[in-house]
Amino acid sequence: MNYQIQSFAEYEEVYKYSLENPEAFWAKIAGYYKWSCLWREDKVLDWNFNEPNIKWFEGGKLNITENCLDRHLETLGNKKAIIWEPNDTNEATRTFTYKQLHEEVCRFANLLKNNGAQKGDRICIYMPMVPELAIAVLACARIGAIHSVVFGGFSAASISDRIQDAQCNIVITADGAFRGAKQIPLKSIIDEALVSCSSVKKVIVLERTKGDIEMKPDRDVWWHDEIVKVTADCQAELMDAEDLLFILYTSGSTGKPKGVVHTCGGYMVYVGYTFVNVFQYQPNEIFFCTADIGWVTGHSYIIYGPLLNGATTLMFEGIPNYPDAGRLWDIVAKHRVNILYTAPTAIRSLMQSGLDFIKGKDLTTLTKLGSVGEPINEEAWSWYHEHIGRSRCPIADTWWQTETGGIMISPIVGLGVTKPGYAMFPLPGIQLVIVDDQGQEIKGNNVNGNLCIKFPWPGMLRTTYGDHERCRLNYFSTYPNFYFTGDGCLRDSDGHYRITGRVDDVLNVSGHRIGTAEVENAIDMHPDVIETAVVGYPHAIKGQGIYAFVICKQLPKDEVNTRNEILKIVIKEIGAIAKPDKIQFVNGLPKTRSGKIMRRILRKIAEGELDNIGDVTTLLDPEVVQDIKRRRL
Ligand code: WTA
Numbered sequence: 001m002n003y004q005i006q007s008f009a010e011y012e013e014v015y016k017y018s019l020e021n022p023e024a025f026w027a028k029i030a031g032y033y034k035w036s037c038l039w040r041e042d043k044v045l046d047w048n049f050n051e052p053n054i055k056w057f058e059g060g061k062l063n064i065t066e067n068c069l070d071r072h073l074e075t076l077g078n079k080k081a082i083i084w085e086p087n088d089t090n091e092a093t094r095t096f097t098y099k100q101l102h103e104e105v106c107r108f109a110n111l112l113k114n115n116g117a118q119k120g121d122r123i124c125i126y127m128p129m130v131p132e133l134a135i136a137v138l139a140c141a142r143i144g145a146i147h148s149v150v151f152g153g154f155s156a157a158s159i160s161d162r163i164q165d166a167q168c169n170i171v172i173t174a175d176g177a178f179r180g181a182k183q184i185p186l187k188s189i190i191d192e193a194l195v196s197c198s199s200v201k202k203v204i205v206l207e208r209t210k211g212d213i214e215m216k217p218d219r220d221v222w223w224h225d226e227i228v229k230v231t232a233d234c235q236a237e238l239m240d241a242e243d244l245l246f247i248l249y250t251s252g253s254t255g256k257p258k259g260v261v262h263t264c265g266g267y268m269v270y271v272g273y274t275f276v277n278v279f280q281y282q283p284n285e286i287f288f289c290t291a292d293i294g295w296v297t298g299h300s301y302i303i304y305g306p307l308l309n310g311a312t313t314l315m316f317e318g319i320p321n322y323p324d325a326g327r328l329w330d331i332v333a334k335h336r337v338n339i340l341y342t343a344p345t346a347i348r349s350l351m352q353s354g355l356d357f358i359k360g361k362d363l364t365t366l367t368k369l370g371s372v373g374e375p376i377n378e379e380a381w382s383w384y385h386e387h388i389g390r391s392r393c394p395i396a397d398t399w400w401q402t403e404t405g406g407i408m409i410s411p412i413v414g415l416g417v418t419k420p421g422y423a424m425f426p427l428p429g430i431q432l433v434i435v436d437d438q439g440q441e442i443k444g445n446n447v448n449g450n451l452c453i454k455f456p457w458p459g460m461l462r463t464t465y466g467d468h469e470r471c472r473l474n475y476f477s478t479y480p481n482f483y484f485t486g487d488g489c490l491r492d493s494d495g496h497y498r499i500t501g502r503v504d505d506v507l508n509v510s511g512h513r514i515g516t517a518e519v520e521n522a523i524d525m526h527p528d529v530i531e532t533a534v535v536g537y538p539h540a541i542k543g544q545g546i547y548a549f550v551i552c553k554q555l556p557k558d559e560v561n562t563r564n565e566i567l568k569i570v571i572k573e574i575g576a577i578a579k580p581d582k583i584q585f586v587n588g589l590p591k592t593r594s595g596k597i598m599r600r601i602l603r604k605i606a607e608g609e610l611d612n613i614g615d616v617t618t619l620l621d622p623e624v625v626q627d628i629k630r631r632r633l
Helices: 008-020 022-030 064-076 098-114 131-143 156-166 186-194 223-227 264-278 296-308 327-335 344-353 378-388 468-476 516-523 559-573 599-607 623-630
Strands: 045-048 053-056 080-085 094-097 122-126 146-149 170-174 177-179 182-184 202-206 220-222 244-250 258-263 286-289 312-316 339-342 368-372 395-398 432-435 447-453 483-491 497-502 506-509 512-515 529-539 543-552 582-586
Touching: 008 022, 022 045, 022 264, 053 264, 064 098, 064 131, 064 264, 064 296, 080 098, 080 131, 080 327, 094 098, 098 131, 098 223, 122 131, 122 156, 122 186, 131 146, 131 244, 131 296, 146 156, 156 186, 156 244, 156 258, 156 559, 170 186, 186 202, 202 223, 220 223, 244 264, 244 296, 258 264, 258 468, 264 296, 286 296, 286 327, 296 312, 312 327, 327 339, 344 378, 344 543, 368 378, 378 395, 432 483, 468 483, 497 506, 506 529, 506 543, 512 516, 516 529, 516 543, 516 559, 529 599, 543 559, 543 599, 559 582, 582 623, 599 623
Parallel strands: 080 312, 122 146, 122 170, 146 244, 170 202, 202 220, 286 312, 286 339, 339 368, 368 395, 543 582
Antiparallel strands: 045 053, 080 094, 177 182, 244 258, 432 447, 447 483, 483 497, 506 512, 529 543
16 A cells, blocks of 8 residues: 555545554554654554544654654755745745755744743744744644644634633734735734733744834744744654644634644644645645635645645735735746645635636646635536636545544545535545434435544544533534534435535634634623624625624614624624624524524525525514514615
8 A cells, every 4th residue: 555545446445445444554654654653553543432532653752843844854855845925926935945944943943942932832823824834833843832823813802712721821923914905913912812811921023014013021022033042953852642733723613612632643644644645746746725824724734734745835925816816826827836725715706806817827737626614616616627727627625624634525636536516535544424313324325414423533633622521522422422523414326425514503604614602702792782693694705604683782773883883892802704794683583482592593584595484383482583584684
């Protein structure tokens, strides 16, 4: 068996082998990496899904940065590791060879140590999409500190929650970020967040926008001042396979976002393997993933997956429609990108801008395309295929989650058939099951239900930080003995998988996960609001829009004003990405006699399916439904 699958027949063979011998299969894959000490032979995997307890490669010792960097120095030292494309088209591109990146990571790792960082510390990273973000992430991993990257679009309150939950002692940020025509004052947002975070002792600030900021003496230091004090010599910390590598906060159906925990050994093995296989990476290809490193896609397929395989990864600071809707295609042409991995939202929005932005752009270097983050509708798939891939590039529609660490269901691009809207097949080692609402496995083809996974894989989450019970309840209790994804899924008559969307109270807005409960809690902070119910509805570009039904003490006299006040609160509590598209003021919400909100009914109303609401007789007051329907936005 080779590390990279070469044909569809081989995929089938490897898949079968991985089902029959999962431990031997993963041990073999793990053997392709550099371990300072191998795992105990009888301990490839130790697991049960009840607690849950999942341990891979116990006894193994490694450092993921040795696998991302040191291992390549001899053969690929002068190869480009990172190509960075700035937000502003007039600014110069920056590139880092493997050798240079290794040096920068070692230097910054020493800087961290100089500023008190130790193995096991939690370090929050809130930065723009500049190479220093990747350097900061890798430097944490090098010294065994656990990184918690927070997306630059989250508000001070959200950051503060995350920092407190993980008890971070260091924050790495920048004065500001450029995003399209906007500047985001990262440092002042951090200052506001830190008012309520006593655990943070140091803030390291990168100069990027040169905006006016305040530096707090004793706490804040400049990256450029500190970096000259250290050498580029930094031995990688030896980590146990199950030591924590990072925490990444993500939304669930209840409460505040939870810190999904990934560990060093399993995550490394899984993202490296999936990167090289799904995208069929070839030695000189340039890989461009348009995600932000603040999300899991950026962690796994901008930083770790490509670097583990000695690939060249392109990192873009800006947004797809700045300075115009041709930006991604300009980047593809300028850097001669071979593999493009993006999100359906971006595709739909660029599709709407029209074909003029693609005309004359040299996209001939593209060989393979990928999609991630949300279901891709057929129209967007076909447009991507025809206009970007020029009908020559196969598309990998990749399904996975923050919790899965890496891609789980996807065509192995270029090998075998694809079908618009279908993520197709599980990757080797991944044992999918579709269950009904009672948790019974639905066998055979032409079926649909809830997507679960019945056997561990190395990249899966181990816990939710500081609250293992929450991890159990969220993922392992709905259907005993299975990991429950929260997604609905169908398997067609040929055994191909199609993800149909979330079946829980999680929204997917522009590929970003947002919990309805989070938005409801934010809206409820408005002094006039009594209760709120938030649901998703189909949105032509964002995939899902956010529709809020809000009960105020009395119907607002000035709806526009109250709506604006509510939006401000959501932006303050979560960030602009969670802003409701529609806010409807209502007199009551459809509730059962036991007081549970019937979201099914609200969803139908939000979707505009007014004649298809279903049974309302179990409601406490069926009249409210008429009232809501009448006043629908
Ligand atoms: C959705 C992003 C359909 C799904 C990597 C999942 C998808 C959630 C796809 C995870 C896809 C992701 N087709 N739906 N190809 N990829 N999703 O944690 O609902 O930000 O549960 O991870 O996105 O979002 P997350």
